[in-house]
Structures are given as structure tokens and as C-alpha cells.
Amino acid sequence: xxxxxxxxxxxxxxxxxxxxxxxxxxxxxxxxxxxxxxxxxxxxxxxxxxxxxxxxxxxxxxxxxxxxxxxxxxxxxxxxxxxxxxxxxxxxxxxxxxxxxxxxxxxxxxxxxxxxxxxxxxxxxxxxxxxxxxxxxxxxxxxxxxxxxxxxxxxxxxxxxxxxxxxxxxxxxxxxxxxxxxxxxxxxxxxxxxxxxxxxxxxxxxxxxxxxxxxxxxxxxxxxxxxxxxxxxxxxxxxxxxxxxxxxxxxxxxxxxxxxxxxxxxxxxxxxxxxxxxxxxxxxxxxxxxxxxxxxxxxxxxxxxxxxxxxxxxxxxxxxxxxxxxxxxxxxxxxxxxxxxx
Numbered sequence: 001x002x003x004x005x006x007x008x009x010x011x012x013x014x015x016x017x018x019x020x021x022x023x024x025x026x027x028x029x030x031x032x033x034x035x036x037x038x039x040x041x042x043x044x045x046x047x048x049x050x051x052x053x054x055x056x057x058x059x060x061x062x063x064x065x066x067x068x069x070x071x072x073x074x075x076x077x078x079x080x081x082x083x084x085x086x087x088x089x090x091x092x093x094x095x096x097x098x099x100x101x102x103x104x105x106x107x108x109x110x111x112x113x114x115x116x117x118x119x120x121x122x123x124x125x126x127x128x129x130x131x132x133x134x135x136x137x138x139x140x141x142x143x144x145x146x147x148x149x150x151x152x153x154x155x156x157x158x159x160x161x162x163x164x165x166x167x168x169x170x171x172x173x174x175x176x177x178x179x180x181x182x183x184x185x186x187x188x189x190x191x192x193x194x195x196x197x198x199x200x201x202x203x204x205x206x207x208x209x210x211x212x213x214x215x216x217x218x219x220x221x222x223x224x225x226x227x228x229x230x231x232x233x234x235x236x237x238x239x240x241x242x243x244x245x246x247x248x249x250x251x252x253x254x255x256x257x258x259x260x261x262x263x264x265x266x267x268x269x270x271x272x273x274x275x276x277x278x279x280x281x282x283x284x285x286x287x288x289x290x291x292x293x294x295x296x297x298x299x300x301x302x303x304x305x306x307x308x309x310x311x312x313x314x315x316x317x318x319x320x321x322x323x324x325x326x327x328x329x330x331x332x333x334x335x336x337x338x339x340x341x342x
């Protein structure tokens with residue numbers, strides 16, 4: 001009697017297929033974010049026809065989009081066919097405390113997709129590909145394309161802002177008299193720090209254009225009287241004499257020579273008993289999944305820069321005359337690296 005052939009286990013292949021199709025899911029989420037579907041569903045479940053009417057889309061295509069995303073727990077479909085928010089869909093709302101709408105819109109942008117289409121070249125050469133593709137560096141390209149820059153920086157903000165509360169919960173900033181936030185943008189992190197450190201004074205240091213909205217941020221947080229705003233760049237002399245210098249997602253944007261310039265400027269400016277607090281993704285050095293590994297490829301592609309492990313940061317700091325004394329994990333993907341004068 002003939003026996004049936006053994007059924008080959010294809011689970012690994014289909015798991016890989018699911019990852020390969022991740023770009024499709026990214027685009028679908030981005031479309032939902034651009035249309036504001038999560039905001040439309042904020043008041044309760046709706047049928048696809050009503051959602052389409054409110055956002056100006058084809059009803060059947062809208063149903064198919066939401067059906068697909070419901071399979072990934074981004075939105076859900078009720079037994080009566082109406083669609084509703086899920087916890088992940090809540091994070092697509094524009095007014096959500098930890099909104100991811102900005103990064104969803106960025107990752108679906110055609111210019112970013114074009115950048116990622118050249119990852120092979122960066123892997124082959126170990127160099128950023130954006131200067132070759134665009135004829136200019138990443139920052140120059142953003143300044144020359146203000147519409148895309150707005151989407152880009154909003155996307156970065158939607159990744160960065162949710163890290164603030166975990167950072168504040170993990171570290172006691174009240175031990176410092178004066179805290180300088182180096183290239184701190186509009187000052188959201190510094191405002192949070194000063195709210196938790198009522199006796200500390202803050203200095204926000206960044207370009208004039210980047211700090212334009214900072215006074216309103218500080219006033220809203222009730223810390224305006226304890227903040228000084230000073231303007232400059234990474235590579236200028238920093239405000240001197242403070243006992244804490246905070247650098248959040250700064251070093252990962254640069255190659256080693258520029259990182260050393262920034263760190264040496266901090267070393268020169270800081271008080272003798274001061275600390276440098278670097279807030280970054282710290283790679284674990286193994287094959288576990290970590291958002292920092294994805295950002296690392298992004299940095300390679302756009303800037304030729306990189307994320308680092310703690311030993312790599314320790315070596316980098318030592319070259320700038322600083323000694324790493326600890327790394328404080330947070331409940332977010334970032335850690336707080338502490339360093340003192342060597």
C-alpha cells in the first residue's frame with residue numbers, strides 16, 4: 001500500500017514571508033495615519049462606508065485596508081461589521097499622549113522609501129548613500145525640502161517624546177544645580193526634568209530656529225523662570241560651569257571624529273564634579289531584537305553614523321577624557337549613560 005509523502009514543515013518560510021511583507025503593512029498603517037482614520041473612530045465604531053465618507057476615500061477600498069490592518073490588531077472589526085479602535089490604533093490618533101502618527105506618516109513617505117531602496121549600496125560600501133542619491137547630506141536635503149523636513153522631524157518627535165517619562169522615572173535629576181540640555185530642540189525633555197527637579201536651573205542650548213517654540217513649552221510646564229536659552233551648534237563652545245550636560249540622541253548621528261569633538265566640548269565646559277548624561281539606544285551586542293538595530297541601519301544609510309554598545313561608548317568617552325560610570329536602563333528602549341571627567 002502506498003504511503004503519503006511526508007508533509008514538509010513550511011512554517012519558517014511563511015514566517016519569513018510575513019516579515020518580507022512588512023513593507024506592505026508599513027504602507028497600510030501610513031495611509032491610515034495620513035487619512036486620520038483613528039481620529040475619526042475616536043467617538044466610537046463606524047462602518048467602512050461612514051469612515052470613507054468622513055475621510056474622502058472609496059468605501060470598499062477603505063474596508064479592505066481596515067480588514068488587513070485588523071489582522072495585525074491595528075483596528076478591529078466587530079460582529080456587525082463596524083470597525084473600532086484597538087490599543088495600537090489609539091496610538092495612531094493625533095492627540096494620543098504617545099502618538100505614533102508622525103513616524104507612521106514618515107515611514108510611508110515616498111522619499112524615505114526611495115532612500116531605503118539604496119540600502120544595498122550602503123551595506124556594500126559601509127558609507128551613507130544619501131549624499132550619492134541626493135547630491136547633498138541628509139541635513140542639507142531636509143533644509144532644501146521643507147515639506148519633507150516637517151514630516152521627518154514630526155516622525156522623529158513621535159519616537160522621542162514617549163521616552164521622556166521613562167527617562168524621568170529612571171533617573172534623579174534633582175541632584176544637579178544646573179542642567180544643560182545640549183541641542184535640546186524645543187525643550188520638552190528639559191521642561192520635564194525641571195518639573196521633577198524644582199531646585200535646579202536649566203539651560204537649553206540649540207540653534208535659534210530650533211528653540212523658537214521653547215518659551216511656550218517652558219511656560220506651559222511652569223518652569224519658565226528657571227530656564228535660560230542660549231544659541232549655538234554642536235561644535236561651538238558650550239555654556240560653561242554646569243554640573244550636568246544632557247545629550248539625547250545626539251552622538252548616534254555622528255561618526256567618531258564628530259562625536260569626539262562634541263564630547264571634548266562638553267568635557268571642557270563642565271564643572272570638575274560634573275556629569276555627562278547621554279541618552280541613547282544602547283545595543284546589547286547579541287542577536288536579540290532591538291529597535292536600536294533598526295535605527296542603526298537607518299543611520300548607516302542616511303548619515304554613515306551608528307548606534308553603539310556600552311563597551312563601544314566606554315571606549316569613545318575615554319578618547320574624549322571622560323569615564324563611563326554607569327548605564328541606567330529605562331522602561332523605554334533608551335538608557336542613560338553616566339560619565340565623569342577621567
